[in-house]
Amino acid sequence: MFGFSDETYIDVASGNGGHGCVSFRREKFVPKGGPDGGDGGRGGDVVFVVKDNLRTLGHIKLIRSFRAENGRPGQGARCAGRNGKDVEIPVPPGTVIRDAETGELIKDLTGIDRFVFLEGGKGGLGNWHFRTAVRQAPKFAQPGQPGREMRVGLELQIIADIGLVGFPNAGKSSLINLFTNARSKVAGYPFTTKIPVLGVLRDGDQDVVIADIPGIIEGASEGAGMGYKFLRHISRTKGLCYMVDLSDDNYLDAFDVLSAELAKYSTELSSKDCILIGSKIDEEGTEERFEALRSKYKDMKVLPLSIYMDDTVLSVKKALLELSGGRKDDGGFTSRMDNDAHYRDEA
Ligand SMILES: Nc1nc2c(ncn2[C@@H]2O[C@H](COP(=O)(O)OP(=O)(O)OP(=O)(O)O)[C@@H](O)[C@H]2O)c(=O)[nH]1
Ligand SMILES: [Mg+2]
Secondary structure, three states, rough: OOOOEEEEEEEEOOOOOOOOOOOEEEEOEEEOOOOOOOOOHHHHOOEEEEOOOOOOOHHOOOEEEOOOOOOOOOOOOEEEEOOOOOOEEEEOOEEEEEOOOOEEEEEEEOOOEEEEOOOOOOOOHHHHOOOOOOOOOEEEOOOOOOOOOEEEEEEEEOOEEEEEEEEEOOHHHHHHHHOOOOOOOOOOOOOOOOOOOEEEEEEEEEEEEEEEEEEEEEOOHHHHOOOHHHHHHOOOOOOOOOEEEEEOOOOOHHHHHHHHHHHHHHHHHHHOOOEEEOOOOOOOOOOHHHHHHHHHHOOEEEEEEEOOOHHHHHHHHHHHHHHHOOOOOOOOEEEEEHHHHHHHOOO
């Protein structure tokens, strides 16, 4: 298991078909008009629509029940009833649909844009269809077919877009709480966070999933601190956000120690795109420290942050959004692969 799982169930129903109509033509001076009952409309379908901007099932949990419209009954003068509207259920890529009762797999939506799950009932034929030479006035029409109802389970393996990496107490949980819906415990002692926490940063209609994991310390790869088993939760992210506490005396070495620990877990992880944040810039004496950090890592995007200073909060948010899109522009971040070469030169 790489990410976090999200699951919920929903009740879905396709629409009933509209009934066919029994009707006879009535015109002036035509005492016995023929049958002219129109057909019922088709019931709407239940359709899953995969949306790339969604990353969790959170929006589904607010709705729970999805019903398509019923078809309208047919009318006189051979008028067909209107078809029922489909109900579309927006889900993130990778969603899996199961039968809620049996747990049986119905569909894995990976790589699929649109999936018609339950078709609406067919509309019934109007009595106009049933006229024959011997039965000129059929007093019956076909009923519409019923739609189908079902309870289904939805499951999703959420893969974080951005992972937060830092020593204990660096301010990781404070950052995720600031930008996302997460409520990760914050306290002024190390190892406050004991299990990974996910948060969703919304930008317009785009979800960016951020993972807050327990602090990493030197020797984590040998089991020191909380170890580094939590790194698997960020192993498939698009980028990493390293956090260095500027009020801590080890601020200048922190990044090298952290990335070396990550490299021991996997070089793929340590070579991901990243940004570096110097946190707690509101503390005394941290401005000079920040400048020292910035000049040590010239080739990286290095940003100051205080959760109490709005301008720093805004630029960090922008950098996180950029990181999640994996964009590389002139002033942007460079990959850790490039940086590794740089650090070797320095050493
Ligand atoms: N002055 C100041 N304090 C901060 C800032 N951000 C976080 N803190 C404080 O730093 C301490 C640690 O913050 P957390 O967010 O819990 O740090 P963490 O990195 O999640 O820590 P662990 O879960 O233990 O790894 C708390 O007392 C926070 O209030 C900041 O911008 N300025
Ligand atoms: Mg924490």
